Amino acid sequence: MNLLLLEEADFIAADRVVLRDRRLVHMQDVHRVAVGDNLRVGRIGGLMGNAQLLRLDAREAELQVSFELPPPAKLPLTLLLALPRPKMLRRVLQTVAAMGVPKVVLLNSYRVEKSFWQTPFLEPAALREQLILGLEQARDTVLPEIIIEKRFKPFVEDRLPAMTQGTLGLIGHPGDYPPCPRALDEPVTLAIGPEGGWIPYEVDLLAKAGLQPVQLGARILRVETAVTALLARLF
Amino acid sequence: MNLLLLEEADFIAADRVVLRDRRLVHMQDVHRVAVGDNLRVGRIGGLMGNAQLLRLDAREAELQVSFELPPPAKLPLTLLLALPRPKMLRRVLQTVAAMGVPKVVLLNSYRVEKSFWQTPFLEPAALREQLILGLEQARDTVLPEIIIEKRFKPFVEDRLPAMTQGTLGLIGHPGDYPPCPRALDEPVTLAIGPEGGWIPYEVDLLAKAGLQPVQLGARILRVETAVTALLARLF
Numbered sequence: 001m002n003l004l005l006l007e008e009a010d011f012i013a014a015d016r017v018v019l020r021d022r023r024l025v026h027m028q029d030v031h032r033v034a035v036g037d038n039l040r041v042g043r044i045g046g047l048m049g050n051a052q053l054l055r056l057d058a059r060e061a062e063l064q065v066s067f068e069l070p071p072p073a074k075l076p077l078t079l080l081l082a083l084p085r086p087k088m089l090r091r092v093l094q095t096v097a098a099m100g101v102p103k104v105v106l107l108n109s110y111r112v113e114k115s116f117w118q119t120p121f122l123e124p125a126a127l128r129e130q131l132i133l134g135l136e137q138a139r140d141t142v143l144p145e146i147i148i149e150k151r152f153k154p155f156v157e158d159r160l161p162a163m164t165q166g167t168l169g170l171i172g173h174p175g176d177y178p179p180c181p182r183a184l185d186e187p188v189t190l191a192i193g194p195e196g197g198w199i200p201y202e203v204d205l206l207a208k209a210g211l212q213p214v215q216l217g218a219r220i221l222r223v224e225t226a227v228t229a230l231l232a233r234l235f
Numbered sequence: 236m237n238l239l240l241l242e243e244a245d246f247i248a249a250d251r252v253v254l255r256d257r258r259l260v261h262m263q264d265v266h267r268v269a270v271g272d273n274l275r276v277g278r279i280g281g282l283m284g285n286a287q288l289l290r291l292d293a294r295e296a297e298l299q300v301s302f303e304l305p306p307p308a309k310l311p312l313t314l315l316l317a318l319p320r321p322k323m324l325r326r327v328l329q330t331v332a333a334m335g336v337p338k339v340v341l342l343n344s345y346r347v348e349k350s351f352w353q354t355p356f357l358e359p360a361a362l363r364e365q366l367i368l369g370l371e372q373a374r375d376t377v378l379p380e381i382i383i384e385k386r387f388k389p390f391v392e393d394r395l396p397a398m399t400q401g402t403l404g405l406i407g408h409p410g411d412y413p414p415c416p417r418a419l420d421e422p423v424t425l426a427i428g429p430e431g432g433w434i435p436y437e438v439d440l441l442a443k444a445g446l447q448p449v450q451l452g453a454r455i456l457r458v459e460t461a462v463t464a465l466l467a468r469l470f
Contacts, residue, residue: 002455072453095460138454182417216467218307219373220237225330228460229467232451 001026003048003139004041005132006065017041017051020060027053027061041065042141044132071141074102075235076187078163082109082194084223086119090130092224097134097144099231105147105163107155109202111194117150152202160209164189169211171203172230174220177213180233188234192226236261238283238374239276240367241300252276252286255295262288262296276300277376279367306376309337310470311422313398317344317429319458321354325365327459332369332379334466340382340398342390344437346429352385387437395444399424404446406438407465409455412448415468423469427461 004027010017019027027033035053041063042048049067056062083106084092096104106122120126131143149155167187172180174197191198191211198206203213216229239262245252254262262268270288276298277283284302291297318341319327331339341357355361366378384390402422407415409432426433426446433441438448451464 094457098454098456098460099464100454137457140454219333219335219375221333222329222372225333225463228463229334232464232467 001030001136002040003136003141004039004051005136005141006041006043008044012062015065016054016062017065018060018062024061028056033061039063040139041067042071042135042139043067044141045143046141047071048139048141072100072139074100074142074144075231076167076185077101077231077235078103078105078167078187078189079227080105080107080160080189080191081223081227082107082192082198083112083116084194085113085116086121088223089116089119089121092227093127093130093146094134094137095224095228097131097140098138099134099228100138100140101144101231102142103145103147105149105155107149107191108152109194110152110199111196122148153205156202156205156209160189160206160211164210169206169209170234171198171206171211171213172216172226173197173203173213174215174218175213177215180214180216180230182233184234190230190234192223192230195223236265236371237275238371238376239274239286240371240376241276241278243279247297250300251289251297252300253295253297259296263291268296274298275374276302277306277370277374278302279376280378281376282306283374283376307335307374309335309377310466311402311420312336312466312470313338313340313402313422313424314462315340315342315395315424315426316458316462317342317427317433318347318351319429320348320351321356323458324351324354324356327462328362328365328381329369329372330459330463332366332375333373334369334463335373335375336379336466337377338380338382340384340390342384342426343387344429345387345434346431357383388440391437391440391444395424395441395446399445404441404444405469406433406441406446406448407451407461408432408438408448409450409453410448412450415449415451415465417468419469425465425469427458427465430458 033053037053039051041051047067048069051063051065054062079101127146167189169189171191241252272288274286276286282302283304286298286300289297314336362381402424404424406426
């Protein structure tokens with residue numbers, strides 16, 4: 001946790017917060033804070049700034065806070081991601097939040113196991129928890145938007161074309177395709193498939209919606225690694 | 236597992252192998268293979284090729300194998316990595332093997348907790364297990380070399396200068412430094428710090444050994460994410 005993220009409910013005054021949950025435990029056990037210490041804080045969806053620890057006991061911490069810095073810029077990106085298996089989903093959500101992706105569509109694919117859609121990690125509160133961990137890691141305050149699309153074809157045919165308009169549409173896909181471009185400034189819509197990849201029918205439909213396959217070389221990467229590698233290369 | 240990696244002990248003839256361990260379970264449970272199916276195989280440290288499943292029962296699988304393809308090229312890179320916490324270490328080892336890093340130095344740092352050095356995951360067999368998982372994922376056969384350096388100063392002062400000679404020496408380090416370069420062809424020595432980063436004394440010693448700090452932006456990434464992002468950007 002490189003940034004202590006504050007919720008509206010934490011505030012007892014405009015410049016005072018009281019914390020009682022895992023953030024209190026983390027401050028004590030990992031940061032080993034003492035009264036008078038300064039910490040970096042951020043207001044969810046708002047500015048970042050500093051806090052001074054006023055009071056600390058086993059039950060709660062009180063901090064005086066001030067906010068002056070904007071959070072870092074997001075990437076100009078919409079990420080379409082075939083729903084990963086639950087364990088991977090949690091890590092990928094942290095990663096995309098940490099790397100500054102503003103919008104993620106979790107999408108079905110032929111190779112997404114049906115059981116993946118049953119995971120409790122897709123509940124709004126569980127999604128939010130992982131995103132917050134990513135924001136705390138990277139020092140950002142703005143939650144990415146997560147859109148869940150359980151049906152591939154209607155999404156790709158009916159809603160994706162409008163989403164990709166005015167963006168460079170790319171599919172990260174192993175094979176005999178052009179290399180993934182580097183250091184772009186323009187907005188991008190990027191689709192990353194499941195373990196095993198999109199099937200040819202899916203690549204065709206994505207292409208009709210304006211996305212072209214690009215590759216990162218012969219090595220097949222896990223979804224989480226592919227997400228990070230593609231983003232680091234694109235921007 | 237995108238490549239079935241074969242050990243010398245698996246061979247019962249020049250073109251025949253018998254498998255009994257987790258690879259048998261994986262072939263049955265994940266790939267759901269049947270007699271006659273073809274699989275991609277690789278010989279550890281050698282060529283890649285194809286296998287045909289000749290015989291399969293609950294206890295073992297027999298395959299006919301042939302080898303004709305060289306494994307993909309490695310990156311021209313030596314990676315110095317402050318020893319991550321055990322859980323992260325396992326994933327990072329898989330990631331570096333998958334991405335084609337040929338040589339990794341696991342290094343001490345002021346911010347590496349002493350207990351991390353006690354983990355059983357540093358045993359040679361445990362390191363090898365994680366590296367194999369990475370090679371199987373990416374389709375490579377050549378194990379990276381892992382060097383363990385429990386003492387920072389003697390390594391950086393006495394052995395690192397010879398290691399960095401003829402390479403571009405870089406430290407991935409958040410702060411007011413030049414941006415990490417892109418799309419290099421030349422050999423690189425890259426140092427990545429622990430959670431919390433190298434301390435200034437360590438950055439100074441690394442700089443004296445020929446490594447200069449570069450940054451990836453304001454966002455602070457987890458070690459595993461930073462490794463992937465830096466490699467994807469450098470090469």
